[in-house]
Amino acid sequence: MSTRARDFMTRRGFLQGGAAGAALLAAGSPLVAGEAPARGGEGRRPGMRIGLQLYSVREDCAKDLGKVIAAVARMGYQGVEFAGYHGKSAAEIRKMLDDNGIVCCGTHAGWDTLSDANLAATIEFNKTIGNKYLIVPGLPGECTSSRQAWLNTAARFNVLAEKVKPHGMQVGYHNHSAEFKPLEGEMPWDTFMQNTSKDVIMQLDTGNCLHGGADPLPFLYKYEGRAVTVHVK
Known part of the structure; x- marks a missing residue:
């Protein structure tokens, strides 16, 4: 699985305390050390860095985002993926990251922040925090209610990909x-992925995929190179 994503895997769930943190790092260390087996047995490739999706600790982030980022860095994570900025400016967030030697490995950007009216500001904010990946965490019903709606959504993602x-x-x-439950004879995930360009990231959440009744691994092979970031849970 890890050989299909180029930069970061993000892990939901925040383990607190020294022993728990050590266990988590031990479990994740093969990925960081590049020991994940490559497909076809052709040896081992450099692994990905591991980051934490901050949505999993959103209550703590709301209280003190800086302290959370510092704690995540001490645990050994190499990046964080944002799910809101808790009133902080881009400059403040960049300082928190730099002060702790950790990077932004993505952000969950609301659909409205990628509208024509807001896109320029979103790009500028993410330039400042050093983020390259604008991931939409969910879509309004009109974007997903039918196969045609998914096709329209895919077309909009293609436009956005060219703009950013x-x-x-x-x-x-x-x-x-x-996305893994058939809609009008086709799985929405396939409708979306097959009609978006290779510049559109497939952020596969393995737990959600399994919950939808599908096996995540075949999708990593089917849409090879598209899983720039992966959520593992």
Whole structure:
């Protein structure tokens, strides 16, 4: 699985305390050390860095985002993926990251922040915090209610991908479980992925995929190179 994503895997769930943190790092260390087996037995490739999706500790982030980022860095994570900024400016967030030697490995960007009216501000904010990956965590019902709605959504993602590409960024979509349940004879995940360009990230949430009744591994092979970031849970 890990050989299919280029940069970061993000892990939901926050283990607190020294022993728990050590166990987590031990479990994750093969990925960091590059010991994940490559497909076809052709040896081992450099592994990905592991980051934490901050949504999993959102209550703590709301109280003191800086302390959470510092704690995550001490635990050994190499990046964080944001799910809101808790009133902090881009400059403040960048300082928190730099002070703790940790990077932004993505952000969950609300659909409205990628509208024509808001896109320029979103790009500028993410440039400042050093983020390249704008991941949509969910879509309004009108974007997912039918196969045609998914096709329209895919077309919009293609437009967005072209708009952010000159800034060194990519857009992507984070699945839930519904994308793996047939809709008008086709799995919405396939409808979306087959009609978006390779510049659109497939942020595969393995737990949500399993909850939807599907096996995540075949999708990593089927859409090879698209899983720039993966949620493992």
